[in-house]
Amino acid sequence: MEGKTRKPSFWFWGVLVIALIGGILWSYRSNFNSVTIKFALAQTGTISHERKVKATFANQELPISAPFSGSVQIIGKDGQRVRRGEGIATIQPNGATPGTKQEDAQKQILSATMGGLFYNQTDGLETIITTENLSTMDLDQLSAQTANVKIPGANVQTGEFVGKIVNNLIPTQAFLELTSIEGLTVGKTIRIMTGEQTVNAKILRKSAKPTGVIVVFPHYIDGSAINRRQEVTWIYQSPTSGVIVPKSALWTQGEELGVFLWNEGVVHFKKVKVLDQDESYACIENLTSGIPIVITPRNGLEGLVADVKNI
Numbered sequence: 001m002e003g004k005t006r007k008p009s010f011w012f013w014g015v016l017v018i019a020l021i022g023g024i025l026w027s028y029r030s031n032f033n034s035v036t037i038k039f040a041l042a043q044t045g046t047i048s049h050e051r052k053v054k055a056t057f058a059n060q061e062l063p064i065s066a067p068f069s070g071s072v073q074i075i076g077k078d079g080q081r082v083r084r085g086e087g088i089a090t091i092q093p094n095g096a097t098p099g100t101k102q103e104d105a106q107k108q109i110l111s112a113t114m115g116g117l118f119y120n121q122t123d124g125l126e127t128i129i130t131t132e133n134l135s136t137m138d139l140d141q142l143s144a145q146t147a148n149v150k151i152p153g154a155n156v157q158t159g160e161f162v163g164k165i166v167n168n169l170i171p172t173q174a175f176l177e178l179t180s181i182e183g184l185t186v187g188k189t190i191r192i193m194t195g196e197q198t199v200n201a202k203i204l205r206k207s208a209k210p211t212g213v214i215v216v217f218p219h220y221i222d223g224s225a226i227n228r229r230q231e232v233t234w235i236y237q238s239p240t241s242g243v244i245v246p247k248s249a250l251w252t253q254g255e256e257l258g259v260f261l262w263n264e265g266v267v268h269f270k271k272v273k274v275l276d277q278d279e280s281y282a283c284i285e286n287l288t289s290g291i292p293i294v295i296t297p298r299n300g301l302e303g304l305v306a307d308v309k310n311i
Contacts, residue, residue: 037294037296037301037304037306038294038295039262039292039293039294039308040293041289041290041292041293042244042287042288042290042292042293043243043244044289045283046239046241046244047239047240047244047276047277047278048235048278049235049237049238049239050235052231052233052234053176053177053178053212053231053233054177054229054231055177055194055229055232056129056174056228057129057174057221057224057225057228057229057230058131058133058172058174059166059168059170059173059220060170061130061166062116063122063163064112064162064163064164065159065160065161066091066110066157066158066159066162067110068093068158069094069157070092070094070156071092071154071155072090072091072092072155073089073090073091074120074163075089075090075109076118078119079117081115081116081117082112082115082116082118082165083112084112084113086112087109087110087111088162088165089110089163090107090108090109091107091108091110091156091162092106094155113165114167115165115167116166116167116168116169117166117225118164119164120162121149121163121226122161122164123148123149123150123228124150124161125228126164128142129228131170131173134173134175135204135214139175139207139212140210142175143177164225166220167220169220171216171217171220172221173215174201174214174221174224174232175212175213175214176212176215176232176234177212178212178213184203184213185203186203186205186206187202187203188202189202190203190213190234190236192232192233192234192235193232194221194230195222197222198235199217199218199221201218203215204216240275240276240283241283242283242284243283243284243288244282245281245287245295246280246293247277247280247281248296249294249295251269251294257271257272257274259284259297260293260294260297260302261291261292261294262291262292262293262294262306262308265305265306265307266303266305266306267294267301267302267303269302272287
């Protein structure tokens, strides 16, 4: 009789222990799932399609050299527009006695040989990297040219550049170094942002080696005569604005693309339409800004109770 009474008791306690362990494991699994979920808020933003590229600018530039050695004094301000024939600097030959008539007789005014912007900084490439040479010369050779930036001091030597005139009434051209020219067409325009200017530049020529395009801007580009080589931004596709989420939030469930939303404490899957995307974010149609989105999606999240206090 004693053995018979122990068997039911043993089975009872065994089932009870298994149930307790199962409940603990289920509770741990549920808590583990909710704790390991990471959320982010859907936010309004813009998907931009931009790429930094190197540009070499070319303008119509005319350097002005000193006719003899002497002391030089610049007239006016750097970057000031001057008319043809207008004085840009005075030069006094070495050896002249200051304050004498001889000094005044020997002093010479250097005049602008064309209208434009006067800069006293030169780089030695004014007659090499020109709009004409961009179209006719080997671009590898042009790109290999080294700038020798100079700003004249109080004294100059014969033939030394005092400054240059830049014709800002003629549109600036540039060679843009690209990783690929596929899809680009001569005669079409591309959108370029340089400094605070965003303009459409027309493609004049495509180059396979070095890879890139020669473009002409609709006008003179400010700063292109001083910083001949600089980095610009190529806007290769129009931006899209709307509600954006991290691309890691996208999840395919069955044949439907969507995201897991958190609403009133519960996670639900929502089918979505992607309007645009880049390497990091996607712009979603008909999604509410500010709603929590799961950025670590996986199977088994539908209907899961979760806490999003730590977004």
